[in-house]
Amino acid sequence: MLASLIETCKLNAIDPHAWMTDILTAIVNGHKQSKIDELMPWNYAKPV
Template sequence: MTIIETAKMNGVDPLAYLADVLDRNHDHNISRLDELLPWIGHPLP
């Protein structure tokens, strides 16, 4: 619930955000996890 509410508070569609993060999670470098946060403005599908 926290992830969904955080996405909403940052003007990001929660479903699109979760889909994007789960899609990119498998090959994302662990030292760059901050790039997946909803307030960073990463590209969404």
């Protein structure tokens, strides 16, 4: 699953390391589980 997310980042011109860092930080900081789709690579817009 992780490899798929990394490749999706690459297809969307997103740095996988930056994306992973940002989404994990968002989750730790209380990002709502009901809005988890916002953190997917195809919806990602920096900053999260």
